Amino acid sequence: MDFAAMQSTLYDHIMEARRREAADLLGEAIAGAGYEATLLSLLEPTLAMLGERWSSNALSLAQGFVAGKVAEDFLAMGAPVPGSPDARETVSREPLAGPARIAVIANAEDDYHAMGRSLVSTFLRLRGWQVEDMGCDVLAGDLVDRAVSVGACVVGISAMMLTTARNVLKVRAEIDARGLAGKLFLAVGGAVFRMRPELVTELGGDGTAETALDAPALFESFRLRSAGTGAASQAESAAP
Amino acid sequence: MERVGAVLGGTAPDRRPFTLTLSLYGSRLLGRSAADCFADPALYAAGQRAVTELCQPDVLFGPFALALEAEAFGSTLERFRDAPPVVRKPALKSTAGIDSLRIPDPATAPGLRFLVDSVAAVVADQGGTRPVAAPLAAPCDLPIMLAGMDGWLETLMFDPALAARWTALAVEHFVALASAYFAAGAAFVVTPVMLVNPSLVNPSLVDRLLLPILREAFSRLPGPVVFHHGGNRIAGILPLVADLPNVAGFVIDERDPFEAARAALGPGPLLLGNLSGPQCALRGAEDQERRVASILSDRKNDPRFIFATSGADVPWETDPRTLERLRRLLEAPS
Ligand code: B12
Numbered sequence: 001m002d003f004a005a006m007q008s009t010l011y012d013h014i015m016e017a018r019r020r021e022a023a024d025l026l027g028e029a030i031a032g033a034g035y036e037a038t039l040l041s042l043l044e045p046t047l048a049m050l051g052e053r054w055s056s057n058a059l060s061l062a063q064g065f066v067a068g069k070v071a072e073d074f075l076a077m078g079a080p081v082p083g084s085p086d087a088r089e090t091v092s093r094e095p096l097a098g099p100a101r102i103a104v105i106a107n108a109e110d111d112y113h114a115m116g117r118s119l120v121s122t123f124l125r126l127r128g129w130q131v132e133d134m135g136c137d138v139l140a141g142d143l144v145d146r147a148v149s150v151g152a153c154v155v156g157i158s159a160m161m162l163t164t165a166r167n168v169l170k171v172r173a174e175i176d177a178r179g180l181a182g183k184l185f186l187a188v189g190g191a192v193f194r195m196r197p198e199l200v201t202e203l204g205g206d207g208t209a210e211t212a213l214d215a216p217a218l219f220e221s222f223r224l225r226s227a228g229t230g231a232a233s234q235a236e237s238a239a240p
Numbered sequence: 241m242e243r244v245g246a247v248l249g250g251t252a253p254d255r256r257p258f259t260l261t262l263s264l265y266g267s268r269l270l271g272r273s274a275a276d277c278f279a280d281p282a283l284y285a286a287g288q289r290a291v292t293e294l295c296q297p298d299v300l301f302g303p304f305a306l307a308l309e310a311e312a313f314g315s316t317l318e319r320f321r322d323a324p325p326v327v328r329k330p331a332l333k334s335t336a337g338i339d340s341l342r343i344p345d346p347a348t349a350p351g352l353r354f355l356v357d358s359v360a361a362v363v364a365d366q367g368g369t370r371p372v373a374a375p376l377a378a379p380c381d382l383p384i385m386l387a388g389m390d391g392w393l394e395t396l397m398f399d400p401a402l403a404a405r406w407t408a409l410a411v412e413h414f415v416a417l418a419s420a421y422f423a424a425g426a427a428f429v430v431t432p433v434m435l436v437n438p439s440l441v442n443p444s445l446v447d448r449l450l451l452p453i454l455r456e457a458f459s460r461l462p463g464p465v466v467f468h469h470g471g472n473r474i475a476g477i478l479p480l481v482a483d484l485p486n487v488a489g490f491v492i493d494e495r496d497p498f499e500a501a502r503a504a505l506g507p508g509p510l511l512l513g514n515l516s517g518p519q520c521a522l523r524g525a526e527d528q529e530r531r532v533a534s535i536l537s538d539r540k541n542d543p544r545f546i547f548a549t550s551g552a553d554v555p556w557e558t559d560p561r562t563l564e565r566l567r568r569l570l571e572a573p574s
Contacts, residue, residue: 015442016444017397017398017445019397019398057438057439059442060438060439060440060441060442060445061393061439061440061441062393062396062397062440062441062442062445063442065390065393065394066397069394110318112318112326112327112328112329113389114388114389114390115388115389115390118390137328161323161326162323162518162555163320163322163323191471195471195518196518
């Protein structure tokens with residue numbers, strides 16, 4: 001299979017919002033080379049090219065959105081995880097060192113701008129993360145409770161406005177109060193953090209990513225920092 | 241009024257007219273919550289009187305609370321003490337539900353009546369001394385607040401027939417609300433146009449899908465509209481939007497160079513900007529002073545320029561002394 005040529009075709013489909021053609025191309029590749037090879041040799045490299053453009057502002061949100069839809073279509077073509085009909089197998093990757101790729105994501109308390117969050121969630125899933133998406137307007141305590149109960153090493157919060165971004169401070173306080181700092185990392189993102197990057201540290205975030213396609217790398221860096229600390233089990237034992 | 245009139249007519253005013261987006265700030269000056277001020281026209285107008293006393297801006301604003309338009313269609317809102325309202329739950333789960341929407345009448349729908357009556361109240365207070373600008377959502381953006389951002393993008397890109405029905409609805413509402421604003425005495429309407437921006441939608445789609453919406457909506461306005469950048473840079477897209485009908489001027493982003501904007505637009509349209517409103521709460525006095533001086537000197541020879549803040553409202557937590565200082569800087573003879 002000529003993956004290099006297919007990457008460039010897929011790239012063009014996404015840039016020109018040809019979602020159906022993109023899905024057809026991925027379907028053909030799966031039929032010919034299998035799901036995992038298609039992910040690793042076709043979709044991921046194409047998304048990496050798109051991600052570079054997005055980070056340098058040469059990709060629009062609409063194109064990023066199409067990339068997200070194509071990724072969702074691809075996820076839907078994967079085999080269901082036994083016993084969990086909504087989840088899909090992505091890849092049989094090498095065994096992980098450190099905590100599992102489990103993250104909880106939500107919009108901050110009072111924040112209802114779902115789109116950034118759902119794109120982040122899609123791209124994380126594609127990279128093999130189990131994502132617990134709690135939706136909009138989530139209270140700090142509930143978020144950290146869930147992170148602890150599923151053994152997450154990262155919580156991701158999305159906020160579009162300053163007023164709602166301020167509620168990230170409550171999540172920081174909750175993580176610190178339970179002694180989870182350094183084990184459970186706090187990723188933040190959304191329009192207001194892009195406008196005012198200094199807010200990330202001011203509001204207690206451990207880091208941010210400019211675009212949803214950059215989020216998996218950020219989450220992975222947190223997972224590695226959390227590695228060795230036994231985040232999941234300690235988190236559980238730290239639960240009240 | 242004469243000062244802005246002079247700029248509009250291309251003659252030299254006694255000094256540079258200026259305006260700061262202080263729609264929200266009125267509530268701070270009154271010591272009332274934004275939620276109260278964005279619900280009661282008399283209170284809103286009182287806030288704008290307090291703004292006038294503090295800053296003497298050459299242009300005042302009606303309520304900058306776009307979410308109230310969505311509420312009139314059935315979206316539910318979250319209201320804040322120190323910020324404009326936002327949509328909590330869009331009226332519809334998906335764009336497919338458009339049939340259940342009715343275009344609200346600005347004369348009777350409570351949120352829209354508040355917007356229009358507030359403009360009328362501010363106009364009456366000013367007694368013709370200052371023009372009043374009335375903000376409203378761009379028709380290409382309104383569906384986001386009614387059916388969600390992803391729903392609208394998906395419809396725009398993948399379902400042209402449904403998108404056309406949404407467009408018709410958004411244009412009707414835009415024209416109805418703008419017309420009510422003009423009838424209430426607004427000198428112009430101002431619309432932040434978000435989606436027509438290369439960071440949100442790529443230019444080929446903008447050209448094909450979004451500009452026709454703006455062209456139709458603007459051509460039906462009974463008065464002038466100011467095109468606001470909405471929080472993104474717009475210098476690069478000005479050539480695309482320069483010839484939209486009825487556009488009196490453009491508010492550009494703080495990061496947009498005036499020179500490039502003027503080159504793209506030609507000498508006709510007004511240029512407004514470009515001190516960041518949202519950053520007013522954060523920047524030190526010297527920094528602000530340097531920025532104001534640099535903007536004024538950059539536009540020294542531009543007869544069709546109005547100094548203005550760019551982006552969203554000046555934040556609630558901004559120290560009033562910062563705004564007084566800005567006023568002194570801007571009132572100083574050039
Ligand atoms: C489009 C837009 C609108 C649209 C719709 C917004 C919506 N989604 O509902 C409309 C026109 C309706 C609108 C209205 C308003 N808006 Co507006 N809007 C914008 C704009 C241009 C883009 C925001 C957006 O939706 N982006 C799309 C999303 C998907 O992108 P994103 O949030 O950045 O997310 C990406 C990344 O950040 C990342 N990400 C997101 N979450 C996370 C989480 C994690 C963990 C990570 C790692 C990454 C990540 O992934 C995403 C994809 O790459 C911004 C300015 C800007 N340049 O960003 C202003 C902006 C957000 N708006 C603003 C304001 C003030 C308003 C209003 C209150 C104006 C008013 N006075 O009425 C209203 C509120 C209406 C409402 N929401 O109910 C301000 C906020 C200022 C502040 N200090 O809080 C901004 C910043 C503009 C500005 N500078 O003036 N707006």
